[in-house]
Amino acid sequence: MSGFTEDxxxxxxxxxxxxxxxxxxxxxYLDGLNPAQxxxxxxxxxxxxxxAGAGTGKTKALTTRIAHLLATxxxxxxxxxxxxxxxxxxxxxxxxxxxxxxxxxxxxxxLGTFHAVCVKLLRRHAELIGENVSALDQIIEDPYDKxxxxxxxxxxxxxxASAANNGLHLKSNFTIxxxxxxxxxxxxxxxxxxxxxxxxxxxxxxxxxxxxxxxAWTPDNVPVAESSAFDGKGVDLYAAYQRRLLExxxxxxxxxxxxxxxxxxxxxxVLEQYQRWFRYILVDEYQDTNVSQYLWLRLLAQGHKNxxxxxxxxxxxxxxxxxEVGNILRFEKDFxxxxxxxxxxxxxxxxxxxxxxxxxxxxxxxxxxxxxxxxQKDQGYRVRLMGEWDGDAxxxxxxxxxxxxxxxxxxxxxxxxxxxxxNFGQELDRRAKAGLGPISEHDYIKQAFETGEVYRNLKxxxxxxxxxxxxxxxxxxxLGAVKDYRVNKFGLDEIAILVRASHQMxxxxxxxxxxxxxxxxxxxxxxxxxxxxRDAMAYFRLAVSPTDDLAFERIVNTPKRGLxxxxxxxxxxxxRSNGVSLLExxxxxxxxxxxxxxxxKELTILVDxxxxxxxxxxxxxxxxxxxxxxxxxxxxxxTFWQNDKTPEAPGRLENLKELVKAxxxxxxxxxxxxxxxxxxxxxxxxxxxxxxxxxxxxxxxxEFPAVFLPGWEDGLFPSQRSMDESGLQGLEExxxxxxxxxxxxxEICTISFAxxxxxxxxxxxxxxxxxxxxxxxxxxxxxxxxxxxxxxxGAAAAPASAxxxxxxxxxxxxxxxxxxxxxRLQARSGQRGVSQPAEARNMTIDLDAVxxxxxxxxxxxxxFGYGEVMGIEGDKLEIEFDKAGAKHVVARFVVSADQADxxxx
DNA sequence: TGATATACTATTTTT
DNA sequence: TAGTATATCA
Numbered sequence: 064m065s066g067f068t069e070d071x072x073x074x075x076x077x078x079x080x081x082x083x084x085x086x087x088x089x090x091x092y093l094d095g096l097n098p099a100q101x102x103x104x105x106x107x108x109x110x111x112x113x114x115a116g117a118g119t120g121k122t123k124a125l126t127t128r129i130a131h132l133l134a135t136x137x138x139x140x141x142x143x144x145x146x147x148x149x150x151x152x153x154x155x156x157x158x159x160x161x162x163x164x165x166x167x168x169x170x171x172x173x174l175g176t177f178h179a180v181c182v183k184l185l186r187r188h189a190e191l192i193g194e195n196v197s198a199l200d201q202i203i204e205d206p207y208d209k210x211x212x213x214x215x216x217x218x219x220x221x222x223x224a225s226a227a228n229n230g231l232h233l234k235s236n237f238t239i240x241x242x243x244x245x246x247x248x249x250x251x252x253x254x255x256x257x258x259x260x261x262x263x264x265x266x267x268x269x270x271x272x273x274x275x276x277x278x279a280w281t282p283d284n285v286p287v288a289e290s291s292a293f294d295g296k297g298v299d300l301y302a303a304y305q306r307r308l309l310e311x312x313x314x315x316x317x318x319x320x321x322x323x324x325x326x327x328x329x330x331x332x333v334l335e336q337y338q339r340w341f342r343y344i345l346v347d348e349y350q351d352t353n354v355s356q357y358l359w360l361r362l363l364a365q366g367h368k369n370x371x372x373x374x375x376x377x378x379x380x381x382x383x384x385x386x387e388v389g390n391i392l393r394f395e396k397d398f399x400x401x402x403x404x405x406x407x408x409x410x411x412x413x414x415x416x417x418x419x420x421x422x423x424x425x426x427x428x429x430x431x432x433x434x435x436x437x438x439q440k441d442q443g444y445r446v447r448l449m450g451e452w453d454g455d456a457x458x459x460x461x462x463x464x465x466x467x468x469x470x471x472x473x474x475x476x477x478x479x480x481x482x483x484x485x486n487f488g489q490e491l492d493r494r495a496k497a498g499l500g501p502i503s504e505h506d507y508i509k510q511a512f513e514t515g516e517v518y519r520n521l522k523x524x525x526x527x528x529x530x531x532x533x534x535x536x537x538x539x540x541x542l543g544a545v546k547d548y549r550v551n552k553f554g555l556d557e558i559a560i561l562v563r564a565s566h567q568m569x570x571x572x573x574x575x576x577x578x579x580x581x582x583x584x585x586x587x588x589x590x591x592x593x594x595x596x597r598d599a600m601a602y603f604r605l606a607v608s609p610t611d612d613l614a615f616e617r618i619v620n621t622p623k624r625g626l627x628x629x630x631x632x633x634x635x636x637x638x639r640s641n642g643v644s645l646l647e648x649x650x651x652x653x654x655x656x657x658x659x660x661x662x663x664k665e666l667t668i669l670v671d672x673x674x675x676x677x678x679x680x681x682x683x684x685x686x687x688x689x690x691x692x693x694x695x696x697x698x699x700x701x702t703f704w705q706n707d708k709t710p711e712a713p714g715r716l717e718n719l720k721e722l723v724k725a726x727x728x729x730x731x732x733x734x735x736x737x738x739x740x741x742x743x744x745x746x747x748x749x750x751x752x753x754x755x756x757x758x759x760x761x762x763x764x765x766e767f768p769a770v771f772l773p774g775w776e777d778g779l780f781p782s783q784r785s786m787d788e789s790g791l792q793g794l795e796e797x798x799x800x801x802x803x804x805x806x807x808x809x810e811i812c813t814i815s816f817a818x819x820x821x822x823x824x825x826x827x828x829x830x831x832x833x834x835x836x837x838x839x840x841x842x843x844x845x846x847x848x849x850x851x852x853x854x855x856x857g858a859a860a861a862p863a864s865a866x867x868x869x870x871x872x873x874x875x876x877x878x879x880x881x882x883x884x885x886x887r888l889q890a891r892s893g894q895r896g897v898s899q900p901a902e903a904r905n906m907t908i909d910l911d912a913v914x915x916x917x918x919x920x921x922x923x924x925x926x927f928g929y930g931e932v933m934g935i936e937g938d939k940l941e942i943e944f945d946k947a948g949a950k951h952v953v954a955r956f957v958v959s960a961d962q963a964d965x966x967x968x
Numbered sequence: 969t970g971a972t973a974t975a976c977t978a979t980t981t982t983t
Numbered sequence: 984t985a986g987t988a989t990a991t992c993a
Contacts, residue, residue, distance in 0.1 A: 148982045178983045241983090261989095316983050351982075384981065564979050586981090627969045662969090741983060760980050782979060800980080823978060824984035 092130055092163045100124045103371075103404040104131050107343070110364070110398035111371040112391070116435045117420070117806035118411025118766065121373050125345060126156055128371060129171075130163040132343055144341040144363065145174040148348050150742055152764070153179070156347070173341065177356055178316065179741050181323045184337070185314070186235045191330055192322045193232030193309050207393070231309050233322070238313045238604070239740035243597065244613050245269055245315050252303055258296065268293055272301050276317030277353040277385030279324055281305075311612060320355040327362045338366025349374030349394075353385035361397060370398065376431050377424050380760060380800050382792070383785075392431065409435045411766050413443025415842045416812050420805040422839035427795045446805065446812045446838060450831065450847035453819040454774075458570040461560065461771050461815065462578055465754060468553045468769055468811075555581060555752040557768040561759045561804050563780040567773065568756050575754070585757035591739060595704065595715040596722055600736070602694050606676035607732050610644040619649070622703035624665035630658050634666075646673060672697050680732060687732045691723050759804050770808035772801075775816040776829035801834045814838075916940055922959055 093101060103113045103124045115121030129145060132138040147153045153175050160171070173180060185192075240248070249265040249272075271292050275285055282302035290298055308314060314322060327334040344364055346352070349372035352360070364370040372394060379388040395401045409417055417435050424430070451457040494502060560571055568584060575582045590596060598621055604614035619634070620626045626634075637657065638648025652658055653667045676694050679685060685693070695701045704716050729735040755767070774780055781797035789796070805812055816831045916922065920932045922942060934941040 150983085152982085176983065239983090242981090319983080348982085380980080381982075383979085566978085623970080625969070629969085758980065760982085763982090779979095784979060796980095821984075 090131070090134060092127055092134070096124070096127065097408050099404055099406050099408065100127070103406065104128045106402050106404070107132060107135075107137055108369060110368055110394075110401040112349075112394045112398075112401050112403045113371065113373040113406060114391075114403065114431060114433060115373055115375055115406040116409060116433050117375065117378060117803070118409045119406035119435070120408075120410060121375075121406060122152075122155065122159065122347075124406065125347060125371075125373050126159040127163060129156070129160050129174075129345065133160075133164060138343045140169055140171045141173065142340065142342040143171060143173060143345065144180070144343070145171065145345040146177050146180055146347065146360075148176060148351055150176055150179075152176075152347055176741070177359075178319050181319045181359070182239070182741060184323050185233075185237075185319060185326075188323075188326050188330075188333060189233040189235040189237055191232075191326045191333070207389075231306075233309060233314070234312050236312070236608075238311070238608075238611065238613075238736075239319070240308075240313050240315045240613070241592070241597075241740065242269070242316075243592075244313075247613065247616070248307060248311075249300075249304060252300060252307065256296070256300070256303075258294070263294055263296075268297070268300060271297055272304060273317050274385060275301065276315075276321050277355060279321055279355040279358050281321065281325060313613070317355075320353075320359060324355055324358050324362070327359070334362055335366075337363055342367045342369060344370040346370070346372040346374075350376050350379040350388055350391045351381050351386045352390050353387060357387065357390045364398070368398065375433075377427070377433065377799055378763060378803050380763065380796060380803060382789070382796050388429070405433060407433055407436050409437045411809055412437070412806060412812075413441070413810055414439055415443045415445045416805060416808050416810075419446040419812070419838050419842040420802050422842065423805065423834060423837050424798065424802040426837050427798055428791075429795060444811055445842055445844035446814060448835065448838075448843050448845045448847060449813065449815040451815060451817045454567075454570045454817045454821065455574070457773050457815050457817045458574040461571065461773060461813075462574045462580060464771070464813065465555075465558055465580060466578070468558060469555060553769050555754050558771070559755040559757065559762065559765070559767040559769070559807065560771045560773065561757060561762045561807065563759060563774055563782060563800070565758055567779075571756055571773075581751060581753040583753040583755055585755055586761040590718070590721070591742070593715070593718060595718055598700060599691075599695060599719055599722055600739070602676075602698055602700065603691060603732055604736060605646070605673055606680050606690075606694055607736060609646050609673060609677050612638075612645045615645040615649075618698070619645075619666075619669070622699050624669065625661040626658075626666060627662075630662045630666075633657055646670065669698075683731070687729070687735070688723060688726050690732065691726055695719065695723075759800050762807050763803055766807055766809055768809045769811045770804070770813070772804045772812065772814045773816070774820075775801075775814050775832035775835055776820065777832050778829055779820070780832055781834065798834060798837075801832075916959070920959060 093104065096104060097120075100120055100123065103111065104127045107128075113121065113124060115124065125145075129143060132143060133140065145156065147156065157171070157174060160174075175183075246265050246269055249268050250260065253260050253263065253265055253268070275289070280286070280289075282298060282305055285298050285301065292298070293300065308318070327337075341363055344360065346360060351374070360370065360372075372391070374391045376388050376391050379386060379391075382388065395403065412420070414437055417437055421435055449457075449460060451460055491501060494500070560568075562568055562571075565586070572582065572584070574580075591600070598618060601611075601614040601617040604611045605618065616631075619631060634645060634648045634652050636648075637651050637655075638645045641648065641651060643651075649666055650670050653663060653670060656663065658666060676690070676697075679690055679693075680687075701716070701719065704712050704719070707715075725739075726732070726735055729738070777783075780801070781794055785793035785797050787793075805814075814835065816835065817829070819826055819828050821827070916932050916935065918932050918934060921929065922932055922940070923929050930942040932940050933943050
């Protein structure tokens with residue numbers, strides 16, 4: 064809270080602010096802004112919508128706005144509510160505000176993620192959740208103000224909800240469950256309700272409930288239209304689940320927002336406090352807000368109406384997680400008189416890349432529409448397009464290209480690589496610190512060339528361009544030199560591969576491993592989601608609060624203590640019949656000798672250990688770090704992994720050490736547990752220059768000089784499933800994803816696709832993505848050799864010279880767009896529908912193709928070569944290949960050996 | 969109870 | 984195909 068009590072904050076808010084805000088002495092932080100950014104920063108009063116296209120400096124505008132609020136004395140740190148979606152974004156904002164203001168600013172207590180801020184609020188008012196869950200309103204509130212909807216009389220109130228009247232309510236020290244706990248809990252509920260978990264899996268239910276929570280529907284608020292969900296039992300189970308959570312004094316991620324919204328709706332006095340308190344509200348990535356978040360913001364903003372939302376409807380890619388693009392589209396309706404600022408000046412990508420991305424996204428119908436501009440004169444390189452035979456060939460080709468681009472491969476280049484000179488501003492700083500005088504841009508660049516300290520960065524290039532504009536005679540040469548140097552040369556950190564689905568990463572990992580190309584996968588399982596971390600955390604949780612049943616369940620038999628299903632059931636039963644926690648139930652089992660042999664002995668030891676740990680936590684005898692280590696040792700958990708012979712065991716031990724180290728940043732175990740559930744960051748940034756591999760979703764907000772976008776095939780990208788499930792909306796979201804991908808690239812963007820790919824172990828052929836057709840041809844350079852779709856196998860292995868090693872070469876383009884293969888692609892792609900059912904695509908059994916063969920036939924397959932048919936199964940042939948051995952192959956990928964010369968694919 | 973065999977399913981995942 | 988979850992057996 065940075066030293067402010069609630070009262071003080073209110074007092075501060077009540078006092079009119081001094082007019083020193085208007086004292087317009089020079090504000091250096093405003094200098095670097097373009098007019099639109101400046102407008103967004105300086106329009107402090109009233110609602111503001113900042114539509115910020117990719118790479119237009121929206122974080123800069125947002126942070127500068129906060130700095131401006133503070134520097135002008137318009138608001139104090141604690142009066143500003145600034146919310147982001149990720150911890151990373153929140154951190155970055157804090158840092159940049161600090162940078163703008165100098166070190167003088169004290170922390171901003173209300174800058175954080177939606178969840179972090181709401182947890183803070185919920186801990187203050189937790190007790191308001193639970194009492195009278197359903198008594199208050201019998202109307203369903205429509206978030207979008209079409210008027211309240213009366214509850215239909217035929218819908219009975221779910222049992223669980225109204226039963227919560229017996230004084231049960233949330234307590235301020237509630238635990239936050241993650242997805243894993245959530246599923247386990249639901250599984251128990253399903254088992255208790257005798258629901259067949261096979262037909263109605265807990266995962267599905269959790270998805271449904273999450274969806275409802277995202278829409279801000281409490282169990283008694285779920286519309287009738289949803290009553291058939293989950294075999295008609297969805298709503299009841301939801302109510303039961305909420306009740307169970309209350310009993311456990313726990314909330315899940317969805318609850319964090321939902322509960323706070325509920326409190327605001329039912330307790331106007333509480334809401335009013337915060338409306339007064341938060342005089343200025345700022346929201347990042349507004350296009351990603353769901354209904355709960357939207358309601359929360361709208362309620363809070365009704366106070367001072369100083370809300371500034373930043374977003375880009377074209378980058379809305381989380382619709383499947385409940386995000387409502389509609390929120391950004393209707394901002395002006397929600398906040399009449401809203402000031403709309405468009406940031407359209409792009410500082411990231413070259414004109415060619417920008418044009419390609421703009422051309423693609425123009426195919427979307429539902430959007431506000433923005434035109435990204437750049438002042439960059441040099442067009443840069445066209446978006447490169449490459450087709451390959453299969454996924455492996457694609458990975459191979461990308462690997463080769465990266466090696467070509469890798470500046471570090473040449474020693475000479477490495478010597479010239481000097482991040483210190485990344486831009487002119489940094490150089491000025493460096494000189495100031497070193498006591499050297501200032502330097503002109505011109506001299507800076509000249510010197511950089513003379514000393515060989517040139518960093519091939521867009522910023523350097525832009526400096527040279529600036530000199531060109533000023534008609535500086537020497538700049539012409541410099542421009543040439545910079546460009547020569549820059550062609551194809553990057554550090555590995557500057558290269559990224561962005562895939563649609565994580566399984567695509569594998570091909571690249573395999574390939575890069577075998578050629579020794581350093582890479583790093585971004586995303587993956589997060590640190591706090593790893594099994595060993597969660598186990599360890601469960602031990603800590605139990606030590607801190609012995610009644611944490613979920614934690615107990617998790618660790619009773621981890622490591623193995625001979626306490627299987629039966630023993631655990633006995634414990635459960637004992638606990639329930641005595642109305643006590645599982646730990647107490649276990650204690651009773653031990654005392655009453657309700658268990659046999661090994662289990663009894665082990666359980667007694669466990670119960671005793673937990674008692675001891677709890678006592679030590681309370682006594683604060685040891686430091687919490689020592690205590691944590693002790694718990695892990697005494698429980699046998701460390702030993703468990705030490706004895707484990709699987710290859711990942713050492714890594715897991717390493718992670719445990721990491722966890723203990725992380726504890727050092729907190730005062731005690733409780734504090735650690737409270738914060739950790741919201742910080743799911745993967746902070747283990749190993750050093751070293753590496754290529755990044757990640758999903759397109761993970762890439763949002765990032766930028767790289769060179770970007771590879773593989774797997775642009777219809778069905779994979781756009782994903783068939785998205786199109787099947789969400790039709791045109793789904794397709795448009797996929798297109799936005801493509802747009803996000805392209806706009807990550809600063810200088811070189813390479814799109815590729817494969818004609819064949821193995822999907823679930825089956826070879827499948829695919830069409831190039833429809834998004835490829837939508838790229839404006841003038842901004843695309845096709846590297847795909849004409850042979851790929853005419854000459855068949857081997858075309859992909861064409862020598863580099865034929866693959867267009869010169870990025871400026873336009874000659875290939877016309878050739879390929881006109882080649883028979885390309886035309887055939889176009890013709891075939893014309894048959895595609897928006898939401899062709901998956902079955903039609905995948906389950907076609909081409910019996911004609913099978914019947915063309917009999918056992919003993921000599922055949923040819925593009926990948927495996929020549930072989931002999933050994934048998935026929937359905938639409939598949941069993942073939943003994945000369946080189947590749949026995950394989951099962953779909954018949955239409957095979958031709959008889961004598962036709963092998965004329966293969967269409 | 970614990971280990972092995974079989975069956976099943978399979979995007980994207982900010983917190 | 985491969986990874987996981989459940990079923991079965993020792």
